[in-house]
Amino acid sequence: MARFDGKVVVVTGAASGIGRATAIRIAEEGGQVLASDWDLERVTETAKLITDAGGQARAMKTDVSNYEACGELIAAAVAWGGKLDVLVNVAGVGGFVHxxxxxxxxxxxxLGxxxxxxxxxxxxxxxHLLETQGNIVNVASIAGLEAHPYAAAYCASKGGVVMLTKALAMEYASRQVRVNAVCxxxxxxxxxxxxxPMEGSDVTxxxxxxxxxxxxxxxxxxxxxxxxxxxxxxSFITGEVMRVDGGATL
Ligand SMILES: NC(=O)c1ccc[n+]([C@@H]2O[C@H](COP(=O)([O-])OP(=O)(O)OC[C@H]3O[C@@H](n4cnc5c(N)ncnc54)[C@H](O)[C@@H]3O)[C@@H](O)[C@H]2O)c1
Incomplete structure (x- = not known):
């Protein structure tokens, strides 16, 4: 049996990069994936890549900074799959600026x-996750664990994601909802x-x-x-903040 057989999964930021790879990976392992992104055209491509390969996926446009839109996203997943098992938060923005x-x-x-x-x-x-004893995986960054130059907003936001992950993990552990993050x-x-590199940036x-x-x-x-x-x-891992960084923070 595949790891996500029978699981209903929402992935944000699924039009590109890590989010697209995650939507495809989870669908390959049997998950029913609602792939969501701000970019409807490219997230529709992601869903098509999955369905063309025989997997289950739908696409939906969502700006995750909009609280009501996120409600519509979760409601759409539950309407489609009858429940929600896993939420993967991948959508993100950032860049260097003095x-x-x-x-x-x-x-x-x-931050939004x-x-x-x-x-x-x-x-x-x-x-919904309380009903299914489901879980959340957040994508933070090593910028949430250590300082990066020219990235004050990005570091502040990702440091916030690390602590949001731990706070939710603590609050819901005894009710069997796990919350983890990758960095x-x-x-x-x-x-x-x-x-x-930008003009005036310190390469070291x-x-x-x-x-x-x-x-x-x-x-x-x-x-x-x-x-x-x-x-x-x-199943016994919650509040974990897992670095996937090729040793950058060692
Ligand atoms: N690539 C890296 O080196 C790296 C390193 C650490 C962390 N991350 C994090 O990984 C996550 C994914 O990044 P990626 O590298 O795959 O980048 P990417 O640019 O390929 O993908 C980001 C996706 O987020 C979507 N997005 C942006 N704003 C959105 C919004 N308001 N609502 C919904 N979707 C929105 C974009 O349309 C895009 O599809 C981000 O949270 C990023 O901070 C990336």
């Missing part, structure tokens, strides 16, 4: 997508184009974020960790 050039609007948007997003979806999902290092997705500070393994990770190397934490194989 803090003296950061705008309040971009700071708020970064990266931190309010996982709260918004979890808030609507938890009543990727540099992963080869379109996201990393926003994290390039930026080098500290590189993996010791000496390459970028692949999205599939993160989705495999997400699939493990989201599956019953991780």
């Amino acid at each position: 803090t003296t050039e950061e705008t309040p609007e971009n700071f708020a948007r970064t 997508v990266n931190l309010h997003g996982p709260f918004n979806t979890a808030r609507h999902a938890l009543p 990727p290092g540099g992963i080869k997705t379109p996201f990393i184009k926003n994290f390039k 500070l930026m080098m500290r974020m590189m993996s010791i393994i000496g390459r970028y990770g692949q999205p599939s190397e993160v989705s495999s960790a997400i699939a493990f934490l989201g599956s019953d194989e991780a």
Whole structure:
């Protein structure tokens, strides 16, 4: 039996990168996946990749920073699958900027997508996860564990995701809902184009974020960790913050 047979799973940020790899991986393992993203065209492609391969998927447009829209997303999953077993929060934004050039609007948007997003979806999902004894996997970042230069909003948002994960894990453990996070290092997705050296940036500070393994990770190397934490194989694991960073934070 595959690990996600009979499981109804919501994946946000599923149009690209880690989210797309996760939606595909979970569907390959039998999951019924509601793939969601801000980018409807590309998340529809993700769902089609899954259904063309014989899996079960639907696509839905959701801006995770919008609380009501997240309610509609969770309701759509429950209407389709009759329940919700796993929520995977992958959607995220970020990039380097000197803090003296950061705008309040971009700071708020970064927090809105990266931190309010996982709260918004979890808030609507938890009543259903309590019924199924399901779980949540959040995608944080090594930027939520250690300081990165030129990324104050991003670090603040991902540090928030780490603590949101632990707080929810503690609150719901005795009611059999697990909450875990993965912290990727540099992963080869379109996201990393926003994290390039800028005028006036200190390359030695930026080098500290590189993996010791000496390459970028692949999205599939993160989705495999997400699939493990989201599956019953991780049934005694909650509040875990798993680094998938090629040794960058050792
Ligand atoms: N790539 C890396 O090196 C890396 C490292 C650490 C953490 N992460 C995290 O992994 C997650 C996925 O990133 P990725 O590398 O796959 O990037 P990506 O750009 O390939 O994918 C991010 C996805 O999030 C979606 N998205 C952005 N804002 C959204 C919103 N408001 N509502 C819904 N969807 C939205 C985008 O449309 C995109 O499909 C992010 O949370 C990111 O912070 C990435």
